[in-house]
Amino acid sequence: MKHSTAAILAFALSLTGLAPPACADAVHEELPASTTYGDGTASCTTCHDDVHAGAALRGAHGMAGDARSPAAGRGCESCHGPGAEHAADEHAFRVAQTFGSREPETAAARVEACTACHASGAQRHFQASEHQLADVACNDCHRVHEPRDRMLDRSAQAEACVGCHRELRSGMNKYSRHPMREGKVACTDCHAPHGGRGPQMLVEATVNETCYRCHAEKRGPFLFEHEPVQDDCGQCHDPHGSVNDSLLVARSPFLCQQCHNDTRHPGTVYANPNFAANNRVVGKACQNCHTAVHGSNHPAGQTFRR
Numbered sequence: 001m002k003h004s005t006a007a008i009l010a011f012a013l014s015l016t017g018l019a020p021p022a023c024a025d026a027v028h029e030e031l032p033a034s035t036t037y038g039d040g041t042a043s044c045t046t047c048h049d050d051v052h053a054g055a056a057l058r059g060a061h062g063m064a065g066d067a068r069s070p071a072a073g074r075g076c077e078s079c080h081g082p083g084a085e086h087a088a089d090e091h092a093f094r095v096a097q098t099f100g101s102r103e104p105e106t107a108a109a110r111v112e113a114c115t116a117c118h119a120s121g122a123q124r125h126f127q128a129s130e131h132q133l134a135d136v137a138c139n140d141c142h143r144v145h146e147p148r149d150r151m152l153d154r155s156a157q158a159e160a161c162v163g164c165h166r167e168l169r170s171g172m173n174k175y176s177r178h179p180m181r182e183g184k185v186a187c188t189d190c191h192a193p194h195g196g197r198g199p200q201m202l203v204e205a206t207v208n209e210t211c212y213r214c215h216a217e218k219r220g221p222f223l224f225e226h227e228p229v230q231d232d233c234g235q236c237h238d239p240h241g242s243v244n245d246s247l248l249v250a251r252s253p254f255l256c257q258q259c260h261n262d263t264r265h266p267g268t269v270y271a272n273p274n275f276a277a278n279n280r281v282v283g284k285a286c287q288n289c290h291t292a293v294h295g296s297n298h299p300a301g302q303t304f305r306r
Ligand code: HEC
Pocket: 020, 021, 022, 023, 026, 027, 028, 038, 040, 043, 044, 045, 046, 047, 048, 076, 077, 080, 082, 083, 084, 086, 087, 088, 090, 093, 094, 095, 097, 098, 101, 102
């Protein structure tokens, strides 16, 4: 962090009441880490005020009655590690774990401070997940010092994810989209941010199983199945948003013609000798007749026309 930026940040934080006691000069010094535990929260809150302290030790982390909670253990030092020397002389020492707020800290070290307690549940998959392999740490997503962790808020989560996954931001505003902005569908309905069973961190082992969670009627079984539907919904749909109807990756007839280019009834405009609008390419194009593209249970449904 550049000198001026740090000073401005310290000033801004002091206005919000979130900052440690102002001491701008010391910000850039590389201080040695403390090695001895103090007495947890009490030795910290004398300097770090209630607003800051309160948020970190509110909610699940503030359950003094729950033996697993930081509040019942070493308080601030449950996450920040030993801090006795820092509490005794904040200009000579830092706490063991600053989570990168002082100087860059490896993702592995930051993760370890959390997995000390969070080694089970969904987080047990974190090791070897795409996020862990890309050096994304717990606190790159979670905000434990804020009253409401943005990750646990279904309507704020997507915005936080596309902060890094920028290429997906526009999808959320496209003509056809899952209702993510409304918080009705969240990224984590389909993805397991701590690592999942499926490819691309999907919550299920395959794309289709993930979709069937909500679109169960597409699972079948059908008397006549359409191969690509059984294979991968993603061949026709982009779950992140599309400029076409129904999240389609391409408009019909082009969608269908990616695979069906030599049907017995050609689908080009030129197939119609009068050059009049060909009902195979206008309106719903192929779906004017092939209405049951996901599969058919009709005895005569082999070409998905009913
Ligand atoms: C005597 C006052 C005082 C006490 C007690 C104190 N701190 Fe600090 N702390 C500070 C100041 C001042 C800074 C800013 C230091 C700087 O910017 O160089 C700071 C900075 C920090 C930082 C940011 C990282 C860094 O080093 O800049 C963390 C995290 C921190 N303190 C945690 C704690 C914890 C945990 C405790 C209790 C074990 C604690 N502090 C006790 C005054 C104190």
